[in-house]
Amino acid sequence: MYRQNIPKVKLNIIRKRFIQGTLQIANTAIDLKVSRSTVTKYSERYKIIKKHFPEKLHDMNFYMPNEPKSHRPSPVYNELIHLLPLLVAIAGGRSLKAMPVWHIYKKICPQGYTYSPFKIIFQKWVPENVTEHPVPWIKPLGEEDVKLLNEWRTSPGHREWQLVIFIEQALKGASLELIRHKADTDAATVRRWMAKYDLDGLTGLVIAPRKQNPVIKKRVQSRKARIVKLLHESPKQYQVNRASWSIQAITQVYHKLYEDDRCNYMSINRTIHLLGFGFKKSRDMLISPDPDYRIKVQNIQDILQQLKSTEKFFSIDEFGPTSVRLKGGRTLQHHSAKPKEVPLEQKSKGYIICTAALELSTNQITHFYSWKKNTTEMIKLLNILSIQYKDQERLYISWDAASWHNSTALTDHLRDCNSLDYRKQHQTPELQLVPLPSCTQYLNVIESVFSGLAKAVIHNSDYQSMDECRQAIDLHFKARNQHFKDNPKRAGQKIWGKEIVAPQFSETHHTRKPFGTREIGSLK
Template sequence: MARTRIAEKKQISIGRMLLNGAINIRQASRKLAISRNTVKSYIKKYKAFADGCPGGAVYQDGGIPVFKNEYPPNDKYQELINVLPLLIGLDKSASAKDVWLRYLAIYPNGYNRSAFCLHFSKWAKENKVVLRNFSQVLTIPAEDLKILKRWRKSSDRRKWERSVVIMESFHSKSAADIAIKVDRGADKVSDWIRDYKAKGIKGLEKQPRRANKDIINRIKEKRDNLVRLIHESPKLYGINRTSWFLADLSTTYQKVYGVYISGSTISAYLKKEGYVYRKAREVLTSPDPDFREKKDKIASILQNLGSKEKFFSVDEFGPFAVKMKGGRSLVKRSERKTFPQIQKSKGWTICTAALELSQNQITHFYSQKKDTEEMIKLIDLLLIKYQNEEKLYFSWDAASWHASKKLVSHIEQLNSDSYRLIHKTPLVGLAPLPASAQFLNVIESVFSGLAKSIIHNSDYTSLDECKAAINLYFKTRNNHFILHPQKAGNKIWGKELVVPAFKDSHNCKDPKFR
């Protein structure tokens, strides 16, 4: 008898084809996903059966027979059958593997393990021999049983599989029988049983994916590099466009960094950085032809900043009106917080401030205008406050009052030998930001945190009350960084966009909060 064996359903399908007339071997092979030789083999079996030679067939499906494999006994098989009672009699608590090892000790050239287990399991069933099952779940605590029952009713197949495996094993079902029920391999079923016995329910739960630090660092580097690219104009890389396209970013990235990144990956990275691509094209690109030179100058100053030197990031917050403001807040699901669209202002102001980067300290005052006089006032205030320093650097955006002739003349006067000799003041240096590059202005990140903490969801009764809240915010922030001089930013405050440090991959300004 040939040893070809396929599923009963496939055998019945071949039988039906024969009953319905001629059978196309090629079509039957493709339909049933078996070889043509196997189809031919079963055609011969059915024809032999029709001629009155059943050959081990049994009737199924309303009269169509299916064929069970029958292996003719040989000397090796007969030796195994004869010696099995002796091997089992030595130790009733032995496992199938132990029995096989004893068998090999007597017959070194006998069956391998898989063939042995096949014959042994058949013999054990016929002779009602039950060996100790080391992989069986012997106990299930009451708490685990509740969880497993809930998993078994779950629509999550992963939980259902594991609950069935553990509960069926507890009811003395073999791994092979359980594997058929859950449509998994017996090895995988045994693994789940072993994990449960060793770790309990935790062994069955989905384990957190271990992050590869090298891969994370490489992805972070790529994301930072992309942000650096979109900060610059495409024309700096020989691309005749006014804004970045994904294909251009992909090509340019490969040229600059020697690594290929697809457009879809670039889009995903930019979204993770918090940018919508259209918004990024409108806000994040600086048209300044001297972008690199100005950016590199600031980075160089900061890298070589002396112990007696200070670097200030300067900008104005506002003008903003004091009235009821909207924002995100905790409310009940059934409630909706509202505020009137048309309100009478209780006053308005502008907060001019400077952030000293090395010590994370804010100096600020209020005014009713943005002009050169306010910048001169701020510089003079900082010269007095930091009189013991050797040099103060000021970095601001390209607003007209930040580069007026009057301001330049005043700084030249401050740096003159005669003035410094009389007033004992430090030198003043300028490190202007590139045009339209507010995203590099570090103080913008602090202003965003201020807006979310103090301005949003506010309803101050007066301008003075609003100023008091801002003063307290900056005072608390300054005191914190005096006690904790390490770089902090978003991790401690949870409100500022980025760590208050100059970095060309940062986006310090978010227009939503201004």
């Protein structure tokens, strides 16, 4: 490795002047405040680089390596070099260590080197002059031992893995320190394994299975039977005010019932685990009690599959009410930043209810804002859709089973709108209801769009007024509608990548956010 005797900045100045051909020894020495011999020394080195490595001349970090200095050929050194082959032959052994060889050397040459300089010379001489031939610590494996060793290789046990490493390294003649380190054990254990292997081979390293005490075995079996009996019964049968068992409750009841077996909490816990029992959390399932569930779902699917170009299918629902105040939510922050703090008690600036309809074939949203959720708002939405899509032949209306979606006033309005006289007079399409089964808001496709809306403009918001909140919602739906006008696509792909599921009709979808805030979906 090259060592610099003067600062790197001065070396670069000398090198640049050498490359440019303007290097003058005396002037450069005065400018850099170094001796002329120093400038001359580096100038000679640059000449060597230019001759042998011209492409490296402009590399300021490249220098010719210094040749290692040879040891001064003193009489003591020459004598040691002459004796080293004999010393190594006398020492022998599995590995060449400096200490035992030095002890032999001191017996032959009492006036020779002390241990420290001897070790430096010895460690330099050995790699250049000696080829080590390690001697195995153990005898070769037999056929049966090879089969057993292969079984240990695939065994999950830690001890089997240790023995495999021990056998492999011992057969290579590795040092005891290396075997101990690789096998993750201590030197005494390695020596004990070697002794057992010399006596009985690989089978001598196998630990015989422990024989279980018959009394203890019978007690454990009895304990298992008793615990299974308790698990199949209710805690309330034993005056425990719990709906389900806990380990602590089982332990308390077990101690009261069976005083002859005083086992502790951990014993009960381990026994339950060995029996195959464990705690599992229940899952919330969305199940519709509608007896016509399958018929209604099949009807919707048939309409969607056979939808004509003169027909439109709308998924309708209401978003909110959601209060206008400081909102929390997930944000992208540095790991050292503190979480956003949202006051639990806030003064609301108002609330928003957004009534909207998603047209599935064009992915367009029609919306307006309401003060209540009632039949009047539904009639208003149907009138807006009839005017907006008056060039269509039929509009299918799909919504959930909320009371204001099935009121008598709404039914009368639909009958009037679908009359021939009304349609000819106002030139409006036919309105046909395709209701969802009861308690199946998760089938309402627009709920997925509302989830994307909540993530985009409601979560982490702090609007100062209802008008500001409404403007944000308007911009969101406007940009969304424009996107699908420019890129026509039926509702069925993720919208903006923000809806929790793809906004398409599917029985397997759960489009409502399962653990979100109340304003994500409708409040009914």
